[in-house]
């Protein structure tokens with residue numbers, strides 16, 4: 001049985017990854033300080049995991065937890081562009097220093113591979129779509145710069161120390177367990193909650209900005225593949241669906257799915273916001289065997305049903 005570690009394993013994406021790892025028979029250690037993760041996300045599997053309530057800013061704790069692990073999936077972070085603008089020092093400490101600690105601890109304990117959850121925000125407003133890994137990154141927010149720094153460290157740890165660190169640039173991941181109650185949450189979770197409560201959502205800007213919304217199970221499947229693919233040390237891959245949809249389109253589709261009419265309210269665009277985002281997934285398909293399965297409509301239906309069930313439970 002192989003021992004793997006998931007930092008941020010109580011988070012929305014991390015907990016989905018933990019369930020997938022357990023399903024294939026791995027022994028899973030979860031590291032999460034519950035700053036943005038939730039214990040509830042792991043309730044179903046709590047008795048099958050090893051749980052360390054550690055903070056990735058604590059290097060010694062990481063070294064202890066990583067001993068004997070073959071792979072580390074590093075998903076712990078404080079996400080959110082607006083939060084990083086409001087709290088640059090805290091988010092830097094976690095996203096940059098914490099990530100540095102994770103790589104350092106991998107090296108100290110002989111971990112074979114680390115898969116790092118990078119972000120599509122690294123691209124910023126590059127003019128060409130879809131966005132290809134060879135483009136020069138142009139971060140627009142502290143969050144984007146912080147996640148990009150993690151990629152650079154992943155590369156450097158591979159080049160200088162031989163740690164097989166691979167970065168996956170996650171593109172606007174959505175799905176069940178994404179927390180709809182925080183102002184920093186992903187837009188789809190916020191839209192779905194508004195829809196079910198029959199409220200109009202707020203769209204920042206004109207709503208014509210677009211995103212490559214990627215269903216969580218597709219990202220999890222790719223993350224698993226990245227742990228085993230050969231010759232990917234130091235490399236960066238887009239982890240997206242390959243499509244893009246505007247916020248106006250998504251809100252329109254959701255209203256149709258529920259058969260309601262709730263015109264959105266518009267507010268000024270957020271600082272640091274990227275205009276358009278869409279992944280070129282050629283490299284991930286070629287090197288990692290990426291094969292997204294979920295259309296936006298299917299992913300939205302599943303997430304909507306999960307949120308509906310959550311609301312019923314109260």
Ligand code: UD2
Nearest residue numbers: 079080081119120121170171172186187202203204274277
């Ligand atoms: C960025 C990254 C994404 C991931 C995420 C983590 C890009 C393109 N994507 O997502 O890959 O790393 O950060 O946080 O950089 N919005 C509304 N109303 C709301 C909430 C959001 O209109 O109530 C807008 C927001 O201004 C933006 C879009 O929805 O234009 C998506 O926002 P988000 O916070 O869901 O994700 P984003 O794109 O910042």
